[in-house]
Amino acid sequence: MTLKALLAGAIALGLGSAAFADGHTPVKAGFVYVGPIGDGGWTYQHDQGRLALEEEFGDQVETVYQENVPEGADAERVITQMVLGGADIIFTTSFGYMDPTNAVAAKFPDVMFEHATGYKREHPNVSTYDARFYEGRAITGTIAGHMTETNKIGYIGSFPIPEVIQGINSSYLHAKKVNPDVEMVVTWAYTWFDPAKEADAARAMIDQGVDVILQHTDSTAPQAAAQEANANGGRVFTFGQASDMAAFKPSPRIASIIDEWSPYYIKRVGALIDGTYEQTASWAGMPEGEVVIGEITDAVPAEVKAEAEAMIAAITDGSYHPFTGPINKQDGSVWLADGEVASDGDLASMNFYVEGLTGDIPN
Template identity: 85%
Template sequence: MTNKTFLALAATLGLTGAALAQDDPIKAGFIYVGPIGDGGWTYQHDQGRLALEEEYGDRVETVYQESVPEGADAERAITQMALGGADIIFTTSFGYMDATNAVAEKFPDVKFEHATGFKRDHPNVSTYDARFYEGRAVLGTLAGHLTETNKIGYIGSFPIPENIQGINSAYLHAKEVNPDVEMVVTWAYTWFDPAKEADAARAMIDQGVDVILQHTDSTAPQAAAEEANANGGRVFTFGQASDMAEFKPEPRVASIIDNWAPYYIERVGAVMDGTWEQQASWGGMAEGEVVIGEITDAVPEEAKAAAEEMIANITDGSYHPFTGPINKQDGSEWLAEGEVAEDGELAGMDFYVEGITGDIPN
């Protein structure tokens, strides 16, 4: 049968272009804010992409572009990926929000998934996030046990609710086990810049901080702590986004791991079977999206047991990290005794809790 005869027969039978191409793989694209070798955020998203390939084999084709700046460059990169035939595009940084929606309007047949954002201006745009604050509660508990100087540090990327949730959660749980604890917050104004991250960590160490958390993507703070410890210091750190296992057993004594694989597999599967719909997803420990990496033997048994109990309670839903009584920084009541924060409040969090000093920059 000639090609022309086959097409004529297909038309007679009423087959659509989609039916003719049903054996074509789904093309899934990924836009990354950092390099896939960053050891943190982008690395972990790329692990999710690889899990997608392993799950579906030749039924899926994946493409990615790394180190795409937020802003106009992002819109160009997303557009090129859509023009390149992507069926679904995951844009994996908060600052891609407007660019994602702008491109989605021009390509209504392409599905777009934006990580950590909240805008879904078009029916082909979904958002997805993880309840990182659950993991920060566990790390804060460990930090409160580990500090000897009573100073813990937090390197923030940008002053957006996602970061502020983490700072508040870590502080509240550190203070729960150590009422004398103070938190030093430094804003790096970057997701990935090893030099800035290292400088922030060193400055904290100079101020007496001996436990450092971070919401930035590189392993530079781990290396800075390792350097301090080699010179007689005692500084502990936690892996961010990925396990950062090369710094075990210390300074990295535990980690918060973002496991995006289940979400990517689910959403690409929905495109394959035609069930994809717009949604806003916010998974956490219960969904397997927030995982605490190995707690090393550098952590005292009492602290490890407290952390493991909290993991179990958050996972089974018997404990929420933002449960009152909790006051805002100015002393006004936010949550009464036993009251649990609603998701809408957390999604717009723009204040520190009582006890944290300093202002949140605009």
Template identity: 70%
Template structure:
């Protein structure tokens, strides 16, 4: 009896540790792992909005729990193991660096469903992957950047040199260059997803070099806060969530990751027994990538140009990677009118022609 009591106590404590109260075991338990704090107002915040949407949709049928600020690597594998042991029926792992941990733990718990955001490995039938076509939003931002820069110097803060980030940099630059042939791009690699101090330092360094439009693929509002200090001389964009507190400037628009419909759908499939292994990559057309309000700080003609890019992508009449496009070394990549295959984008490890500097190894 004492052993059973101890096990029950441990299970209760485990459930409480993941952000939700222990509920009846016959409820479906949906669990989320975040790489940053849900208060980052960016990437993890937006995933958490999706988790809350699940709770709202299904009410008492589902218990939603989460753990935030979980480092990628061994810590992630430990947390995922604890979640699986704690009764999670489906676990969403919401950062690229969780990929190997997700697949390793999934093999040990074949009855638990695992969903990995932005990854490509599905080594067990209980692992699915999902992603968003962020590069589509970068095309809209690049159009604004190219038309609004006064110095012809635009910047991009990269997190890690993975295809998701590289294709965003390339899309941003290509569309700025398309409307402004004189534009130059500076890329600073922060080598972190969430570190406000490093992100602020990267933005500050760019501004000191004359950059007056900054995009970022990191998770905090720090780059916008740094841009705000310029007194209107530097603009930027919300990343992952709207970051509306910086409207109407320096935040002139944003890429909003709308994960809620996907999470509601997939948890619903666990409830009705139809969940299966999938690989999903949705974008503006599907509503997973949203373009936040373009503020009045953007001239009407620039807003119109950006909205046309957005609307043409949504309609399927325009692909952000449409040739002719060469690689950085001048070698041909896409011929006139050719569009990039998804395989090329998902494995992208090169800059396009015109971007200076090297991609970190």
């Protein structure tokens, strides 16, 4: 009998979490990672969530993980192996795992699947979860607009998907609000994790006069490139991505966007344990504690730090949304009227730059 069948029987009898009190196998949670757990960024932070899960539930949960799994056919093989290894719930933690996750879910309806940053829930046992990273980008964009002296800020993008485009637009809009002269250089790395490519992108930006670099890639390589430039007389600032990247404080890393997955992982596995698990589509942010701004260092002037903290508070209490009109698209057409707030549907399908950004979004 599968764990899910045992749970169903326990719920029917009104036993709830007592299903595990008489020695049944604990929930086995699998995690599929696109990079190494030591990347210092995206995968590292997901793995911190896995460790928090173990700490929360002790012997009620067992976790397994596979790192450095390419997006595509390899992912389907790894996910299938986790199922055959007895996993009851599997978290696939990269956008490119979306189709492989749904393909495996179709074959194993008794196993629960959770896909990070995707939107396809083709089967009842597939849920999706994401974080509102664009909220954090509003903060780092504001700081970047104040901190640049060359009026050139850079953004290293991974892949041209809505999640990444949201971040570019949010960063630029908020930098522009505090510094009308700011320009943004966008470089596409076409990878989530490739330290060499990320470092090359950062160095190329610095050579173009960029003095503040933001990123939506997973390694600390851009931080190291900025540190190298500063050691040679430069003045370049960066922001930690996905995790704090604290090794580069107080400069070049002057703040960070931290993805705090622990609450979600604890909530979802807890629901499986106590029999309340249901399919869901989660998109949480600062109010839920899933998007956190790391320490703003003393390299940032006190008045800029205060402005950023006020915006954090406003986003957290719901009084401010980073995509509030008036906002035009790159071609000058109106996207949001004055005071209008973007819908989740509009954000989830974002495929354009806002007015003022140059260059094209690649296909």
